[in-house]
Structures are given as C-alpha cells and as structure tokens.
Amino acid sequence: MSAFLPVDEQLDLLQKGAAEIIRVSDLRERLEESRKTGRPLRIKAGFDPTAPDLHLGHTVLMRKLRHFQQLGHQVIFLIGDFTSLIGDPTGRNVTRKPLTREQIDRNAQTYKQQVFKILDEQLTEVRYNSEWLGRLGYEDTIRLTAHFTVSQMLERDEFHRRFQNEQPISLHEMLYPVMQGYDSVMLECDVELGGTDQKFNLMCGRELQRHYDQKPQIVLMTPILEGLGGGEKMSKSLGNAVGINEPPSEMYGKLMSISDDLMWKYWVFLTDLKQSEIDDLQADVAAGKLHPMEVKKRLARTITAGFHGEDAARSADENWARMFQQKGESEDLEEVDIAFADVTAANEAGALHVRVPKLIVALGLAASASEANRKVAEKAVKVNGEVVTSNLLTLDNMPARLTVRLGKRAKVAIIGNVGEGV
Numbered sequence: 001m002s003a004f005l006p007v008d009e010q011l012d013l014l015q016k017g018a019a020e021i022i023r024v025s026d027l028r029e030r031l032e033e034s035r036k037t038g039r040p041l042r043i044k045a046g047f048d049p050t051a052p053d054l055h056l057g058h059t060v061l062m063r064k065l066r067h068f069q070q071l072g073h074q075v076i077f078l079i080g081d082f083t084s085l086i087g088d089p090t091g092r093n094v095t096r097k098p099l100t101r102e103q104i105d106r107n108a109q110t111y112k113q114q115v116f117k118i119l120d121e122q123l124t125e126v127r128y129n130s131e132w133l134g135r136l137g138y139e140d141t142i143r144l145t146a147h148f149t150v151s152q153m154l155e156r157d158e159f160h161r162r163f164q165n166e167q168p169i170s171l172h173e174m175l176y177p178v179m180q181g182y183d184s185v186m187l188e189c190d191v192e193l194g195g196t197d198q199k200f201n202l203m204c205g206r207e208l209q210r211h212y213d214q215k216p217q218i219v220l221m222t223p224i225l226e227g228l229g230g231g232e233k234m235s236k237s238l239g240n241a242v243g244i245n246e247p248p249s250e251m252y253g254k255l256m257s258i259s260d261d262l263m264w265k266y267w268v269f270l271t272d273l274k275q276s277e278i279d280d281l282q283a284d285v286a287a288g289k290l291h292p293m294e295v296k297k298r299l300a301r302t303i304t305a306g307f308h309g310e311d312a313a314r315s316a317d318e319n320w321a322r323m324f325q326q327k328g329e330s331e332d333l334e335e336v337d338i339a340f341a342d343v344t345a346a347n348e349a350g351a352l353h354v355r356v357p358k359l360i361v362a363l364g365l366a367a368s369a370s371e372a373n374r375k376v377a378e379k380a381v382k383v384n385g386e387v388v389t390s391n392l393l394t395l396d397n398m399p400a401r402l403t404v405r406l407g408k409r410a411k412v413a414i415i416g417n418v419g420e421g422v
Contacts, residue, residue: 003038004072007031013067014220016275017060017268019196022203022219030190030218040073041190044217046129046183048080049107050099054114055241056303057225057234060269061193062118064222068191069123076187077115079108082130083183086176114244117307132186133179145178147211148204153177156200177201181208189217196221225269228254229341230262239345248308252316255300257415260285260292263299271302323384335412338362343415345392353392354402354415356381363413365406381406 004010010031011024021027034041045061069075084104099107112126136144153174154160162169177200184192184205194202199221206216224233227240234241242254258266267278284290297317305313343359357372360381366372373391375381381388382405402413 004031004035004040007035010071013071014064016067017064017222018220019223020199020219020221022206022221027191027218027220030215034073041068042074042076042188043068043191043193044076044078044184044187044189045193046078046080046083046180047111048084049104049111050084051236052107052110053236053243053245054111055234055236055243056270057227057241059118059244060222060225061195062115063270064193064220066119069120074125075119075123076125076127076189077119078183078187079111079126079128080180080183081105081108081128082133083176083179086172086179117244127187129179129183129186133182141175144182144208145175147208148178150174177204178208181205184217185209185212185214188214190215191218191220193220193222195224197224223265223269226262226265228257229339229344230259231341244307248304248312248316249319251307252300252304252313252320255303256296256320258296260296263292263296266303267299271299271306273302335414336363337414343413353394354383356383356388356391356393359402359404359413360406363404363411365404365409365411375406 007028011028014027015021015024030041033039043065045065047058047061065075065077081104084099084107085101086098108128115126116124154163156177159169159174161167180201181204183189185208189205189209192202192205199219202217202219202221206219209216226232227234227238228242229240232238232240236243242251246254255266264278264282267273267281268275281290281295285292285295300320301313301317304316308316338359343355343362345353345355356376357366357369360366360372360375361369366375376388376391379387379389382403383393384403402415404411404413
C-alpha cells in the first residue's frame, strides 16, 4: 500500500490557490509515478535574501511548500545567496543596487530563523545556491549560457520594455534566469514553485533540465499577494507589508485594515480553510447573514494564531476591540469609507502614518487642506479620543476604524474599504 494519498486528493490540495501549473497533466503523471515507486518528489522554491525579514507575501509560496511536505514529498528551501549578488530583474525598470556579501549573509540567517514558523524543520532541506554557482568557472559559465540566446532574453517583459525605452540592461542581469534554471538542474527538481512574475525564470529551469537529460520540472505558480492597500505587490519598501515576526497586536491590527474584497484573497492564500468553506462564508456575507467585519476578525485571528498561537491571537483580538470599537464616542456616527492610499504614508522604516489633514478633508470635516492644517495646529482635532498634535499620526496597530472629531462634528473613518484597485 502506498504511503502517499491518492493522486486526486493530492491535486485538490496542491491546486488550491495556484494561478497556473505547467502542466497539470504532467504533475498528475509525476504524482502517480511517485505513488507507485514510493519515491517522494523533489520540490524547490528559491528565496533571495535581499531584505532582513520575511512577510506574508513570502509565505504564499512557503505554504504551498508545506502542502507538498504534508503530502510526504521532499521540500527544498533554497536560499539564493549567490543570485542575490546579481539581484532578480523581475519587475524592475532599472538595475538593482548590488548587496554586499555581509548583508546577504545577515539576511539569510533571519530567513533560516523565520521559515520554520511555516515549514517543518525536520522535513526541510535547506540549501544555498552558492554551493554550485560559486564553483562555476568561466568556461562552465560560457557552456551554460550557450543554451540561451539574447533574443530569448529580450522576450522577457522587463528586458523588452527597457530595450524599447533605451534603458540600460546589464549583462549580469541576463545571467539571473540562467542561474535560477541551473539551480533546478543541480537539485534535480521535479517541481519548482514561484510567483506568476517568475514565469520566465521558471521556464528557463525546464529548458536547462532538457539539455542535462533530466525530466523538465513541473512549474507551479502562485499569485502575487497584494499589500494592505490592495493593487500593489506586498513589499516592505512600499510600507504595505505584514512581517511574520511582527508582534501579535500589530499583525492583527494591520490585517483588520484590509478591504473586504482583499479579505477573500487572504483567506485563499494565507489560510488552510477549504475553498468550499470560503465560498460558503462569501455567500453568507452576500446574503447578509454575516457581517464582513466578523469574517475579517476571524481571518485576522486565524493568521495571527498561525504565527503566535491561539492565546496571543485572542489577546490581540480583545485589544483591537477595546481600542477601536469600544473606545470611541457612544453616539451613532456616520461611517465613511476611505481609500488606504489616499490618506496614508510610509516612512523609510516602513512604519505607517495617517496624513491627518487629508483625512479631515476626506471626511468632509474641513473644506480645504489649509483649513485642516490650521485646525491641527490649533489642537482642535481628536482621533480616537486623543488630541492630535502633528500632521502625521503614527499607526502602531494599523486600525481599520478611526473616530475623528473636529469641534462638535465627528465621523468614523473606515480606512481601506474602497479604492484599492484589487
């Protein structure tokens, strides 16, 4: 009797939240072969340590790795310490500024510490691509690059766009997808995971494996997780990320700030809830049987508990309710939906702030920015019962609700519910 689940059951789990699989028929065939032989598939996902901390956007791939792990397959968490010296050109209109070896090594250590919040450490093979890329000589590199043409590289969206706009394309950037493909050869991957923006790189792996007489890997792509404001990719540099090491209350509060539409994507990509159950929740909200806020609170608790435990999540839930639902004024105030990007800003450290004058104007409590600025200077504005003394209000817990009072007038701002472009 096989140690692996029936193939259909495996596919049900693996296809949840997947944007594209090249090809599903090949994956089915590989899974069937695995069941017959008892050999687990080798699954790889690579992460370049270009920043010191992992955020929820990274975990979409990691969760899919965990799905393979739960099904009994061999998971490889590849740290791209060598490819980080180049920098992935995906989504870039300009060449990345290179990192130092010291920065890369320091970031890689935090990745190793944080990844096991999701993956089972005992069942995870951690590798560094400097193990083989660092040993390649000039002759080896020439032989490797001979499998690709410049015209193939210019088919890549980023390179094609930069070429058309007469923007520089460095030769070392063209080596990046070749190196990522060579990773798959050296690890003899059956499946490689990546975001939809990585398709070109992932396909290079399939091409190189053919040249090295290996079965081309199956490519499983996941969607790019949108950040807190929707629309844009989650990124620490954009100030729209939720770090997996953030304190429970901060994580919970940020999750409560997302729009109702974005909430459903987070349910799919960041939780283990079955798609049928998510569909049921969505139907209940549409029918008015459930309030979106209750579903969002359940989402925030679920994700926070996954990283910090049930007790910490429950405490964060209670803290959020106390601060942003019970603390405000007792009268029935008008609630106004405000787009996240319209009134927020991020500093260099990634901390989120509300631009108070813009918020006041958006709520209709002031007719102009100059009037709003004057009211703040006069200390005539209160947010959640506290007098505002600066034009920038720090959002320690990224609340979704702000009770704003100017004189006798007050309204509740629901930040993040509209205008996200999700």
